[in-house]
Amino acid sequence: MGLRYGTEAEVLQGLDFRLERGGFYFLTGPSGAGKTSLLKLLYLAQRPTRGRIRLFGEELADAPREALPAFRRRIGVVFQDFRLVRHLSAFDNIALPLRLAGEDDRTIEGPVREMLAWVGLADRASARPPTLSGGEQQRVAIARAVIAQPELLVADEPTGNVDAAMANRLISLFEALNRLGTTVVVATHDLSLIASVSGARMMRLEGGLLSDPTGELRHPPTRGYRA
Numbered sequence: 087m088g089l090r091y092g093t094e095a096e097v098l099q100g101l102d103f104r105l106e107r108g109g110f111y112f113l114t115g116p117s118g119a120g121k122t123s124l125l126k127l128l129y130l131a132q133r134p135t136r137g138r139i140r141l142f143g144e145e146l147a148d149a150p151r152e153a154l155p156a157f158r159r160r161i162g163v164v165f166q167d168f169r170l171v172r173h174l175s176a177f178d179n180i181a182l183p184l185r186l187a188g189e190d191d192r193t194i195e196g197p198v199r200e201m202l203a204w205v206g207l208a209d210r211a212s213a214r215p216p217t218l219s220g221g222e223q224q225r226v227a228i229a230r231a232v233i234a235q236p237e238l239l240v241a242d243e244p245t246g247n248v249d250a251a252m253a254n255r256l257i258s259l260f261e262a263l264n265r266l267g268t269t270v271v272v273a274t275h276d277l278s279l280i281a282s283v284s285g286a287r288m289m290r291l292e293g294g295l296l297s298d299p300t301g302e303l304r305h306p307p308t309r310g311y312r313a
């Protein structure tokens with residue numbers, strides 16, 4: 087599969103990989119290597135300019151545009167720039183995926199409060215994004231991405247704006263979701279974050295190529311691992 091923007095050279099070249107359902111993957115690589123572009127392919131915001139992409143057992147490279155929202159609802163995304171809804175409170179931003187899934191206010195209240203507490207924002211439930219710090223917005227974005235227990239979670243530098251203790255807390259949320267069956271893909275430069283998740287695999291992008299498409303060469307190596 088390949089991806090180019092306009093007439094530029096390919097940003098991603100000849101990628102050929104599969105993610106195991108229920109796996110936990112880290113995507114690393116230098117700035118500009120194409121990590122965000124690869125994640126966009128995974129959350130269906132971008133189509134490959136050549137080749138195929140199969141997700142949830144369906145061929146999606148040429149799927150009609152109208153077919154995509156139903157697939158996107160099965161994917162939780164933490165965007166690098168958060169993309170919170172400015173006029174909605176932290177509570178309502180986090181509640182969005184549950185509301186989209188048709189849940190009513192009574193069933194939403196408990197899980198959203200629990201999630202707010204987990205990301206340390208219990209007292210900011212009614213705050214709107216422009217009044218939150220970058221780190222607080224990032225925590226709202228993470229809570230929104232995980233609350234509906236998506237089948238696939240895609241997170242772009244999800245701990246870039248928080249301190250190490252909060253990063254560990256957030257990654258443990260991803261691990262809990264992963265234990266429930268969610269496939270997790272996290273792009274990050276933070277090697278200590280990678281080292282903190284046992285059993286995670288690492289995919290490294292460099293110059294538009296995946297140097298380790300199977301994720302077998304993880305960092306740090308875990309003894310006894312078999313692909």
Ligand SMILES: Nc1ncnc2c1ncn2[C@@H]1O[C@H](COP(=O)(O)OP(=O)(O)OP(=O)(O)O)[C@@H](O)[C@H]1O
Binds near residue numbers: 117
């Ligand atoms: N919409 C776009 N139009 C044109 N070029 C783009 C677009 N998005 C990304 N690019 C280019 O594609 C290349 C890869 O960008 P991408 O954002 O995927 O890298 P990245 O690995 O996520 O970088 P970073 O770690 O800095 O976030 C860069 O050269 C970038 O300038």
